[in-house]
Amino acid sequence: MKSSTKDKIKGGFNEAKGKAKEKAGKATGNPDLRDRGTVEKAGGKVERKIGDVKKVFDQ
Numbered sequence: 541m542k543s544s545t546k547d548k549i550k551g552g553f554n555e556a557k558g559k560a561k562e563k564a565g566k567a568t569g570n571p572d573l574r575d576r577g578t579v580e581k582a583g584g585k586v587e588r589k590i591g592d593v594k595k596v597f598d599q
Contacts, residue, residue: 544598547591555584 558581565574 544591544594551584551587555581
């Protein structure tokens with residue numbers, strides 16, 4: 541599997557996991573969990589974009 545594909549998959553997973561943490565934090569009133577989820581979701585988006593950039597330069 542190409543590095544770009546791995547980054548896109550891992551980024552999507554981290555983004556989904558972060559979104560779940562963010563919603564759980566909002567539902568339970570836990571600002572720390574909500575904030576960690578927001579950061580993880582943003583990191584996943586960045587990782588996915590890195591995969592997109594790698595794909596462009598691999599071609």
